[in-house]
Each structure stands twice: as C-alpha cells, then as structure tokens.
Amino acid sequence: MSTRFAVLLGLLVVVVISAPAADPELEIRVIYDNTSAREDVQPDWGFSSVVTFRGRRALFDSGTKPDLFLANLEKMGVEPSSIETAMISHEHPDHRNGVNKLYPLYPKMSVYFLDAFYEKAFEEAAAAGMKVSREVRPYELIPGAYSTGMIPGDPPEQSLAIETSKGVVLIVGCSHPGIVTIVEQVKRQRGVDSIRLLLGGLHMFQQNERQIRTQIGRLRELNVKRIMSAHCSGDLAKQLFSEVYGDNFEPLGAGKVLRLD
Ligand SMILES: [Zn+2]
Numbered sequence: 139m140s141t142r143f144a145v146l147l148g149l150l151v152v153v154v155i156s157a158p159a160a161d162p163e164l165e166i167r168v169i170y171d172n173t174s175a176r177e178d179v180q181p182d183w184g185f186s187s188v189v190t191f192r193g194r195r196a197l198f199d200s201g202t203k204p205d206l207f208l209a210n211l212e213k214m215g216v217e218p219s220s221i222e223t224a225m226i227s228h229e230h231p232d233h234r235n236g237v238n239k240l241y242p243l244y245p246k247m248s249v250y251f252l253d254a255f256y257e258k259a260f261e262e263a264a265a266a267g268m269k270v271s272r273e274v275r276p277y278e279l280i281p282g283a284y285s286t287g288m289i290p291g292d293p294p295e296q297s298l299a300i301e302t303s304k305g306v307v308l309i310v311g312c313s314h315p316g317i318v319t320i321v322e323q324v325k326r327q328r329g330v331d332s333i334r335l336l337l338g339g340l341h342m343f344q345q346n347e348r349q350i351r352t353q354i355g356r357l358r359e360l361n362v363k364r365i366m367s368a369h370c371s372g373d374l375a376k377q378l379f380s381e382v383y384g385d386n387f388e389p390l391g392a393g394k395v396l397r398l399d
Pocket residue numbers: 228230312314
C-alpha cells in the first residue's frame with residue numbers, strides 16, 4: 139500500500155467514524171432517579187425524564203429538589219427552551235416539584251396536570267406563574283405520544299404511551315394505581331396486544347416476593363416485552379424481574395440515555 143493511499147484511507151475512516159449518527163425515532167434521557175447511571179449526575183428520591191419523539195420534546199415528571207433537577211437537566215444537555223410541553227404523572231412532590239422552577243425559565247411551555255391533583259399542587263403552580271391544563275381524559279402530549287388521562291389510584295395518576303413504529307413505549311411515574319392496571323388501560327386505549335417497552339417507577343419497594351411475582355407474571359401475560367425499572371421499583375423487584383425477564387430487563391438510573399429506532 140502506498141503511503142498516500144494509506145493516508146487517504148485513514149482520512150476516510152476518520153470521516154466515517156465522526157459522521158453524526160441520525161437522530162433516533164425516540165430518545166429518553168433519565169434526568170432524576172433514586173440511583174445514578176453517570177458519575178456527575180446526582181441521584182435522589184424521585185423521577186424525571188425527557189422524551190424526544192420524532193423531533194418533538196416533552197418532559198415527563200420533574201423530580202423532588204428543583205435545583206438538583208435543573209443541574210441534572212443541564213448536565214444531560216437539555217435546554218429549558220427545547221421542552222415544549224411538560225406532563226406531571228401525579229401530585230406527589232417527588233415528581234412535581236422541579237417544574238415549578240423550570241417553568242419560569244421558559245414560560246411558553248405547556249404544563250399538564252390531572253384535575254384530580256390536590257389543591258396545593260395548583261397553588262404552587264400558580265405561584266410559579268404557570269397556567270396548567272387540568273386533564274381527566276386521554277390526550278395527545280406531542281404528536282404520537284398520548285397521556286392515559288386519569289387512572290384512579292391513591293393518588294390518581296397519568297402515564298405516557300408513545301406509539302413508535304415498533305410498538306408502544308410506556309413511561310410511568312410511580313404506578314400508584316398498580317402497574318398491571320396501567321398496562322391494561324394502555325393496551326385498551328391504544329388498541330395494541332403488546333407493549334414494546336415499559337419504563338419508570340413500578341412502586342414495588344414495599345411489596346413482598348409473592349406480590350411482586352404475581353405482577354411480573356401478569357405483565358408477561360399482558361405481553362410486556364421489555365422492562366426498565368426506575369425510582370420506587372425496589373431492589374427485590376429488580377432481582378425478580380432480572381430473573382424472569384433476563385436480558386429484556388434493565389434497571390435505570392439518572393444520566394442514562396436510551397435511543398430507540
Ligand atoms: Zn407518588
């Protein structure tokens with residue numbers, strides 16, 4: 139091989155390697171979680187993720203400590219002005235607090251609560267200058283991504299179903315209505331017979347092995363193909379999911395970026 143040819147070949151390799159990858163259809167960045175997947179992104183009790191679907195961006199939940207939430211958001215490369223809409227799964231502060239400090243940085247953002255949230259949530263939102271939508275029925279958050287609307291529970295909750303080209307990706311906050319109930323609702327609402335990926339807080343941290351195994355069995359029957367646990371899922375649940383789901387299970391953490399085509 140001539141030296142010149144070798145240099146040209148080398149250049150070509152550099153160009154090919156450094157060419158930017160095409161944007162995936164769906165990208166999910168975990169901003170806030172009980173555990174961390176990246177050294178500089180701090181963990182804390184709570185949940186938040188940023189969803190970018192076909193070029194449109196939404197926030198799902200917003201963590202407990204607003205300053206930590208904003209710091210993590212910055213470390214994860216998310217500009218407040220890139221978030222066009224925000225959805226809060228339920229009234230608890232570990233999912234709701236951050237948006238009160240995020241909203242004033244980009245007041246064009248639309249914010250969706252459930253009508254059933256307690257009064258304090260609306261008072262704090264108003265104090266931050268927010269005009270929130272009070273939802274009951276399912277609605278489209280960004281094109282192709284739908285809230286379940288209010289699912290009764292203690293407290294009531296909404297989850298996000300994203301209709302990707304390879305099936306529904308379901309994001310849940312804390313699963314207070316019960317994860318099996320949520321999955322059943324989503325399958326009915328979206329008219330699908332399987333869930334491509336279920337991701338978020340599964341609320342099994344206070345449950346015993348028998349209770350958890352029953353739910354894992356139901357999730358398999360409901361044809362949930364892949365699971366990524368976060369937040370309030372609990373260590374025992376992680377262990378049992380990993381046993382049953384094998385490679386189709388993965389625990390998440392703040393700092394994790396997921397790309398799906
Ligand atoms: Zn909660």
